[in-house]
Structures are given as structure tokens and as C-alpha cells.
Amino acid sequence: MAYALKMLISGKQGAGKGTQAAKLADHYGVAHVSTGDMFRAAVKAQTPLGQTAKGFMDRGELVPDDVVIGVVVEFLTNHGDDGFILDGFPRTAAQAEALEEAVGEDGLDLLLDLDVPTDIVVARIAGRRVCSECGATYHVDSPPNVQWVCDVCGGAVVQRDDDTEDAVATRLQAYQEQTKPLLDFYAERDLLVQIDGDGDVDEVFARAVAAIDGARAGS
Numbered sequence: 001m002a003y004a005l006k007m008l009i010s011g012k013q014g015a016g017k018g019t020q021a022a023k024l025a026d027h028y029g030v031a032h033v034s035t036g037d038m039f040r041a042a043v044k045a046q047t048p049l050g051q052t053a054k055g056f057m058d059r060g061e062l063v064p065d066d067v068v069i070g071v072v073v074e075f076l077t078n079h080g081d082d083g084f085i086l087d088g089f090p091r092t093a094a095q096a097e098a099l100e101e102a103v104g105e106d107g108l109d110l111l112l113d114l115d116v117p118t119d120i121v122v123a124r125i126a127g128r129r130v131c132s133e134c135g136a137t138y139h140v141d142s143p144p145n146v147q148w149v150c151d152v153c154g155g156a157v158v159q160r161d162d163d164t165e166d167a168v169a170t171r172l173q174a175y176q177e178q179t180k181p182l183l184d185f186y187a188e189r190d191l192l193v194q195i196d197g198d199g200d201v202d203e204v205f206a207r208a209v210a211a212i213d214g215a216r217a218g219s
């Protein structure tokens with residue numbers, strides 16, 4: 001049996017990371033681990049983790065490194081060997097270093113970066129709607145069959161609290177300043193694979209699979 005895929009997916013907010021990570025996790029039979037989804041679930045359940053994260057998230061700021069690293073390292077310790085697609089982590093240099101320490105220098109197959117121009121992600125985020133129950137994603141231009149009831153689970157489809165104009169501007173700034181420089185960190189380790197993330201979901205998915213299979217065959 002092929003060894004389990006262990007990869008990261010990155011890109012600006014609204015680049016399609018969550019959508020592609022879910023499809024890719026299904027395709028390769030590994031876990032989709034989204035730190036944003038973990039925090040949203042914790043906020044909804046009003047756990048101590050959720051109470052810590054909520055203020056940062058609503059303002060579009062990053063949750064402090066020690067909090068995020070603790071959550072991800074716990075997951076990797078328990079389930080990392082079964083393979084994973086980490087979505088939304090790492091977002092800072094400290095997180096990238098903690099990840100390397102947790103999985104070892106040869107512990108990742110690749111970082112797949114979805115390259116999408118800023119004006120396109122801003123338009124995508126402005127129209128984005130999500131199911132408040134299961135997290136399924138919609139857009140005002142492709143709503144659920146019954147407005148605004150989730151096709152998957154029947155939950156209410158709403159706008160995310162952090163998809164407001166101010167929070168989006170803060171998140172894009174955090175991406176430019178803290179997350180984009182990580183591409184160099186992974187390029188130096190020969191793990192960076194970039195694809196054009198503009199296009200419809202199936203087109204980008206086909207590009208992603210070709211890039212991942214190519215990177216694994218070459219490693």
C-alpha cells in the first residue's frame with residue numbers, strides 16, 4: 001500500500017484552500033485538518049479554547065502561536081501517522097518550526113500553494129456563505145437549493161463573522177506579513193509546489209492532483 005500523504009495547503013484567505021483540502025483528503029483517504037474549522041467548532045461549543053480564540057478570529061487577527069501549536073501537535077501526536085492535509089497551518093515562522101519539530105525533517109511530502117490574485121479572493125470572500133452546522137461552503141452566485149438551507153445537513157447558511165470588510169483586510173495583511181514569507185521556508189526544503197488557484201473547483205482540483213502526484217513520484 002502507498003504510504004499516507006502528509007501535506008500542507010496554503011494560499012490567501014478565499015483562495016479555495018478549504019474546498020480543495022476537503023476534496024483532496026477524500027481522494028487520498030487522509031484527514032483534512034483545518035485549524036480554522038477546529039476553532040469555529042470550539043467557539044460554537046463555547047469551550048475554553050473557543051473563548052480564547054473568538055476575539056482574535058472576529059477581528060481577523062491570528063490566534064496566538066502557543067494556542068494553535070498545542071492543538072495541532074496534539075492532533076499529529078495521536079493521528080499524524082495516518083496522513084493528513086493541514087489547512088491553514090502553519091501561518092507563522094514559529095508554527096512552521098514547531099511543525100518541523102513535531103514531524104521531523106522528512107515528515108512532509110509537500111506544501112501546495114494556491115496562487116490567486118487579491119482582487120479575486122476579495123470578491124470570493126464578500127460573497128462567501130457557510131453552513132453554521134457542518135461548514136459546507138456556498139457563494140451568493142451558487143447558493144444552496146433552498147435559500148439559505150444547507151444542502152448537506154439542513155443547517156442555516158450564513159456569512160462568517162470574520163468575512164466583514166475590516167476583518168478581511170486585517171486577515172489579508174496578516175497573510176502578506178506573516179504567512180507568505182513561509183513559502184521561502186518550504187522552497188528552501190524543496191517542498192514548495194505552486195499551482196494557479198484561479199478557475200472552477202474541478203479545474204483547480206485536477207491541477208492539484210497532477211501537482212501532488214508529480215511531487216510524490218519525484219521525491
Ligand code: AMP
Nearest residue numbers: 035036056057061062063068088089091
Ligand atoms: P481560516 O478558516 O483558516 O480562515 O481561519 C479563521 C481564523 O482562525 C483566522 O483568521 C485566525 O483568527 C484563526 N486561525 C486559523 N488558523 C490559524 C493559525 N494557524 N494561526 C493563527 N490563527 C489561526
